[in-house]
Amino acid sequence: MELKDLFKSKVSVFQADLKSKQEVINFLVEKLSNEKMIANKKDFKDAILKRESEASTGMGDGIGIPHAINDTVKEPCIAFVSLKSPIDWESFDNKPVDLIFMIATNDEKGEAHLGALADLSKFLMKSEFQEALRKAKSFKALQVAFNNKSEAKRVEAKEGKYDVIGITACPTGIAHTYLAEEKLIEYATELGLSVKIETQGRRGTENKLSQEDVDNAKVIILAHDKNIQGMGRFSGKQIIDTTTKDAIFNGKELIQDFGKNEKTITAKNVSSKDDEAGDDFSLKKFAQVKGNLLAGVSRMLPFVVAGGIILGIGFLIDFAMGNGNPPVMPAEWYTGWLANVWPTHVLNETGNTLTPEQIMSIGSTDWVNAWMGDFGTHSLTAGWFTAIGKTGMMLMVPILAGYISYTIVGPQGLMPGFIAGVFADGLGGVAYGTPGSWSGLWTRLIPVDIPMQSGFIGGMVGAYVAALIVFGLTVAFKKFKKSFHGIRDIVLIPLLSLLGISLAMFALNIPLGYTMYGLQQFLKLLAEHNLLILLGAILGFMMCVDMGGPINKIAYVTGVLSVSGGLGSDPLITLTMAAAMAGGMVPPLGIALCTLIFRKAWTQKEKDSAKANWLMGAFFISEGAIPFMVTDPKRISLSAMAGGTITGLMVGAFKITLGAPHGGIAVFPLLKSGLVDLQSGTAIGLGVGLYILSIVVGTVVMATILGFWKSYDIKKGKLVIVN
Structure with missing residues (x-):
């Protein structure tokens, strides 16, 4: 898809007499609604205003780009209006705007659509293009302006070594990312320097910088309004770490004064592991609760969906093969049961001896319960599916907890987070369950027979505790000499975080277990009455x-x-x-x-x-x-x-x-x-x-x-x- 294909004559207006930002937005939204390009103008307008409240879409040079990604958009397009008189848009350069491009998209056009939007930023940076639009009085003139694809010739890199490199990234990844990229390329070319800019936008990472690019560069500018990936490439290098706005309007000065002004800093040493965690190892990550939970859920979802569906298939097969109703209790089962429960079931609650018929009735009930408790396993075919489903489902809570912790503190949080989920859900029965040689080992330490599993809520709480432990250990060991980093990362932090989260979960599960026990007794009381x-x-x-x-x-x-x-x-x-x-x-x-x-x-x-x-x-x-x-x-x-x-x-x-x-x-x-x-x-x-x-x-x-x-x-x- 070409950029000009996103412009439509019915939503392109020239030399309109509009007096304010709000009036322009209302005007363009109304146009899109009248032409059936959006299904709900209120929903779309709300999305536009929400984006405006987050940061100005006034790009400078008299240009405004209000935009929204919303499923109410029926046909992705760009509504355009040029104004008779410029208006205030709270632009980066504090200048009024007279060219407004309203981007309406639902992302259904995929890669081609995003590419076209990225190209818009490149066109808008050209002064001759801006002038052509200001003079345009018809849709045909607008199309002619977009057909002019002349580009300034870049300076070629010598032996593949670039003078200026950088990364640009903004929250939405549509406008500022590519505007900053284009301006940095323009400034470097104007100064006679070769340039390569990596973009981390909505299309993902493009023009990725190699370690060789970084090592050979004379100027490194990181212009971003969100965390960027791959900071490990710049460890120990001199860089300018700034915003996309600064790169757009002051990029030429940033390049010229690199290494001389106060904005030039030395990048911190960042390992590849830290890169995986999002380059933001700080307490701020703990406050991003929704994002952390979503990260855990996204990893957990395949286990829930695939395991649950396959488990259901196992149940269905067992029922279809006639295993929904238990057969008559076999004599050997009754004999074995009677030997195990004697004398528990011989006396009733008043101390009187039960009759043989009563004992048989109890045995029959227990047989039915035992049979139905194993539903989904009676048929060999059903059992094959059930084993798969159960295995997938039982990993749900540990995966959830592990990746919540991972999102907060990186790979070091994965193991203790996963263990927190295991203890929360009682997976495997080693810690909780009926005491045996290799089961219920923690249960033996609890004075009261109470349930100790806390489910996915315990997993989420445990994930945060695990992340906090890892964070504390990392800060405590921060001053380790580089030669000891391997011991710190491979031995000390994993060992101490495992012990720490285990102790924490042992303590957390106790009050939660007592709460569960009390509620269970209350429900039993209701049933008895x-x-x-x-x-x-x-x-x-x-x-x-x-x-x-x-x-x-x-x-x-x-x-x-x-x-x-x-x-x-x-x-x-x-x-x-x-x-x-x-x-x-x-x-x-x-x-x-x-x-x-x-x-x-x-x-x-x-x-x-x-x-x-x-x-x-x-x-x-x-x-x-x-x-x-x-x-x-x-x-x-x-x-x-x-x-x-x-x-x-x-x-x-x-x-x-x-x-x-x-x-x-x-x-x-x-x-x-x-x-x-x-x-x-x-x-x-x-x-x-x-x-x-x-x-x-x-x-x-x-x-x-x-x-x-x-x-x-x-x-x-x-x-x-x-x-």
Whole structure:
């Protein structure tokens, strides 16, 4: 795509009589809307104004480039207006503007589109081009101006060695990056110097500087308004570290006075490892909570989506092969069970001896629970898929925690962050679990039998603690001699950070474990007093609070206890499991439905990711909602809690029971409704139908609340959707 193709005659106006910046923006937005190039002029205008509030788009030389990347743009284009009289635009050079280019894009044109926008910056730096536009009175004259591609001849590098090198980068990577590049090239050429400028813009890194380029350069200018990658190349070199604005307007002086003025500094020694971390090893990184969490989620997402879908396939295969209902309890299982539980089950709570029939009944219940607890593993084919899915899913929290820590402090944070996630989720059972020779080693040190896993919330907290430990150790060892850097980086920091995060997680998991234990006992009390409707609503609510975190886990464990008999032998008590599973299915399904009904409230990437939530929600994998909740915790959590509460309430009201601890739609045939005799066939049909109804209602409620909430905030300018 050529640059001139982005200009359209219907949105190009010449010698307009407009008196202010606001008037120009309103005028151009109205033009784009009237010509159907944007679908929603308010959304687009809000995006333009948001960009204006971040930094001036007055480039100097009488030029203004307001721009926005927004999915409301139907046809990427550049709206142009030249003015009769210049107006104030708060430009870099404090001069008024009379040439305004409004860039409207949704990025759908990809590389070619970005290339055309980058070329605009190069044209705008040419004085003859500016003059041609000021004289233009028709669209044809504008096209003629763009056809003039004459460029000043650059000075050739001698033996591949450049006199002037530099890097330019701005937050959006569209305008300032390429304007600064073009001006530095112009200034160097004017001074008779060879030049090479690397750009780190929206198209990625271009004209990348090699270490040889850096070593042989006479002048190095880093003009940027965001962190730049590859600072390790400049370690120990004299550089000018400045802004794109300074390079655009003072670049000639920067080149001429290099090494003489106060802006010339010596670059700090930066290792390649530090480059990977983003060249910003400071406490400021800890405050960038959203960015840190997003970095962790982006690495975690493949584990959640791929593992969850494959796990669901395992459940489905087991059910399809007739393994949804347990077979008759084999005699050898009963004999072995009786030997293990004797005399635990021989006496009832009053101390009276149980009858053989009662003992057999307990054994049968435990057999069913044991069988259904292994659902997805009974068939060899299902087990093959389940093993893959389980392996992928169980790495979710460690990957999340590891990469959050990595983002904050770089590669040194990956290992302790990953370990924090392992301890938070109890992965492997080595630290937490039933004590054995190689399991439950930390459990032995805890005086009370309580759950110690803190889920993905513990992983996130642990990631920050791990990063803080690494940061402290790095600062403490900063003055090590260079000859000892290998020992510091390979031995000391990893060793001490591992010990530090392990001690921290051991301490953090204790209060969280007691909290989980107390809430679990409260729910058990509700179940014992037959407050089933209230219990259902509470469990549905809890399953949606943190989607896989400690509160979610409490509700789920309570459901599992009901299946295993831990909450009593009343068949209706398994309503706890039914409510927990239904509530856990709502968040991923609600998000998926919302992306279909309220498409403009989501980015294209979010809409694509949400497609997997249909399958994950159907198989009771709540974690599919986590990536969305991390980026928008308030709206996602509250809307999910509303939907989950209603679903749980309906499950309680319909007295729906479930004898399996997992599986989603794969175990629907095991559902029963206590509104009729639980032993009748009607109980199954009624249970399945009402259960589906409960989930559908909760899903619609969540999607509706979330969609209207996001849409309202978008209109008010509180939320901007950028693709």
